[in-house]
Amino acid sequence: MSERGPRERMVFSAAQLIRRDGVASTGMREVAAHAEAPRGSLQHYFPGGKEQLVNEAVAWAGRYAGNRVARFLAALPEPTPGGLFAEMVRQWTDEYERAGFGGGCPVAAATVDCAESTTSTREAAAAAFAAWTGPVARALADMGVPEERTTDLATLMISTLEGALLIARAEQDVRALTTASRELTPLLDAAARPR
Amino acid sequence: MSERGPRERMVFSAAQLIRRDGVASTGMREVAAHAEAPRGSLQHYFPGGKEQLVNEAVAWAGRYAGNRVARFLAALPEPTPGGLFAEMVRQWTDEYERAGFGGGCPVAAATVDCAESTTSTREAAAAAFAAWTGPVARALADMGVPEERTTDLATLMISTLEGALLIARAEQDVRALTTASRELTPLLDAAARPR
DNA sequence: CGACTCCTATGACCGCCGTCATAGGATGGC
DNA sequence: GCCATCCTATGACGGCGGTCATAGGAGTCG
Numbered sequence: 001m002s003e004r005g006p007r008e009r010m011v012f013s014a015a016q017l018i019r020r021d022g023v024a025s026t027g028m029r030e031v032a033a034h035a036e037a038p039r040g041s042l043q044h045y046f047p048g049g050k051e052q053l054v055n056e057a058v059a060w061a062g063r064y065a066g067n068r069v070a071r072f073l074a075a076l077p078e079p080t081p082g083g084l085f086a087e088m089v090r091q092w093t094d095e096y097e098r099a100g101f102g103g104g105c106p107v108a109a110a111t112v113d114c115a116e117s118t119t120s121t122r123e124a125a126a127a128a129f130a131a132w133t134g135p136v137a138r139a140l141a142d143m144g145v146p147e148e149r150t151t152d153l154a155t156l157m158i159s160t161l162e163g164a165l166l167i168a169r170a171e172q173d174v175r176a177l178t179t180a181s182r183e184l185t186p187l188l189d190a191a192a193r194p195r
Numbered sequence: 196m197s198e199r200g201p202r203e204r205m206v207f208s209a210a211q212l213i214r215r216d217g218v219a220s221t222g223m224r225e226v227a228a229h230a231e232a233p234r235g236s237l238q239h240y241f242p243g244g245k246e247q248l249v250n251e252a253v254a255w256a257g258r259y260a261g262n263r264v265a266r267f268l269a270a271l272p273e274p275t276p277g278g279l280f281a282e283m284v285r286q287w288t289d290e291y292e293r294a295g296f297g298g299g300c301p302v303a304a305a306t307v308d309c310a311e312s313t314t315s316t317r318e319a320a321a322a323a324f325a326a327w328t329g330p331v332a333r334a335l336a337d338m339g340v341p342e343e344r345t346t347d348l349a350t351l352m353i354s355t356l357e358g359a360l361l362i363a364r365a366e367q368d369v370r371a372l373t374t375a376s377r378e379l380t381p382l383l384d385a386a387a388r389p390r
Numbered sequence: 391c392g393a394c395t396c397c398t399a400t401g402a403c404c405g406c407c408g409t410c411a412t413a414g415g416a417t418g419g420c
Numbered sequence: 421g422c423c424a425t426c427c428t429a430t431g432a433c434g435g436c437g438g439t440c441a442t443a444g445g446a447g448t449c450g
Contacts, residue, residue, distance in 0.1 A: 021308070021312060022217060022218075022307050022308040023217075024217055024219035024220045025219045025308065027407060028407075029406090029407080029408090037428095038427080038428050038429065039428090039430080040427075040428045040429050041427070041428065041429095042408095043408095043410080044426085044428080045427095049408070049409070050408065050409095101310065101311075102311050103311070104306075104307060107365075108307060108361050109307045109308075111299075111361050111364055111365045112217050112299060112307045113217040113220065113304075113307070113308070115296065115299070115365060116215050116216060116296075116297050117216060117220065122364075122365055122367070126365040126366045126367075128365075129362050129365055152374045152377070153378065155359075155370070155371050155374050155375075156355065156378045158362065159354075159358030159359040159362055159374075159375050160351065160354050160355045160358055161358065162358030163353065163357030163358035163360075163361075164354040166307070166354075166358075167350065167353065167357070169306055169310045169317075170302075170310060170317055170320040170323075171321045171324070172321075175350070176350050176354055179347045179350050179351060179354075180351055180354050180355075183347055183348065183382070184351070184382075187379075187382045222436075222437060222438085223437075223438065223439090224436090224437080233397080233398050233399065234398085234399075234400085235398045235400075236397070236398065236399095237438095238439075239396085239397060240397095244439070245437095245438065245439095
């Protein structure tokens with residue numbers, strides 16, 4: 001994950017811990033330890049305190065998810081909406097089967113924990129969802145989905161994925177994820193066919 | 196909400212606070228205060244501590260969601276899968292437009308906050324999802340959805356709803372919810388038509 | 391009246407957390 | 421050598437949280 005400076009490591013570690021334990025249960029000391037960064041660097045790099053760190057972690061996650069889209073497309077021999085969604089789902093089923101159900105989506109965690117209490121974090125989460133929805137919608141457009149539906153379908157895909165993630169984690173079973181992919185594929189592919 | 200004994204009020208209050216602030220940010224003292232119950236009653240009724248209280252709140256939420264399904268069906272002149280989903284979504288859009296985006300789903304909150312740290316709560320969340328999926332699946336069966344698809348479609352509906360809830364809260368906009376309803380309805384209704 | 395059970399009340403303990411304050415290196419330019 | 425800047429290090433503080441311990445009503449039944 002590109003061993004950059006301690007600052008980036010801390011943001012990355014924060015995202016990892018948040019997606020596992022939630023925002024409130026993730027301590028600053030814990031982030032520093034996980035990043036193998038000095039505790040004193042926290043207040044140096046993040047004078048805005050935990051709020052700033054969390055917001056940057058959320059933003060990082062949004063960018064990461066958005067960037068993944070291009071990689072998924074590259075992996076598909078023939079890009080289809082259903083194929084893209086299947087890849088998005090597969091990223092998670094792979095992780096869960098390989099490493100267990102330890103973590104969910106950090107943006108979801110931040111939303112659940114901070115939506116009501118911390119305005120700036122809620123806004124960061126909204127921005128992260130936007131940074132994710134945008135590339136997905138553009139990809140759908142490239143596949144022939146009419147412009148007026150690209151954003152709606154992208155939102156649907158991400159909604160379904162996020163919800164299935166929750167259920168999969170609760171059940172410790174990828175069932176909800178594979179079901180989501182299977183059931184949604186026909187609808188998505190139908191939207192790409194010119195009518 | 197049926198002014199029952201203090202015990203039930205505390206469970207109900209816990210669910211309300213959890214869905215607003217998450218599990219970790221909800222204090223026991225806060226629950227007692229919200230329920231207008233004496234603090235000492237907490238350890239009396241919930242000797243298992245916070246874990247027990249949270250688990251009961253999650254279970255309560257699951258039962259509540261499951262029971263709602265019958266009410267939604269009763270409200271529909273002609274029951275259809277899409278109509279049921281629209282009602283499920285409408286419950287949330289109504290709340291958000293009436294009372295603001297203060298709360299999400301308590302089961303989602305518990306999953307995000309406790310899935311990795313507290314096994315019993317994760318199991319309670321899985322049970323809550325099951326208590327919700329069951330009635331939905333049975334309703335779909337009654338509408339003519341083939342048995343082998345009822346559970347899958349019910350899971351899809353709840354996945355999509357949960358994810359859209361997250362996005363709606365982050366954006367403070369019901370857009371994701373209405374989109375989910377609109378885009379999923381054709382797929383759901385198609386499954387009810389005998390082929 | 392006494393005893394017993396159920397519930398309430400309150401204060402104390404200990405641990406964790408975010409933050410602040412302060413000082414100690416390190417590095418690079420001059 | 422010296423200074424400025426950037427980063428690191430560490431201890432302390434105040435607050436809050438869950439839990440425990442202990443005791444105080446409040447009925448009820450014998």
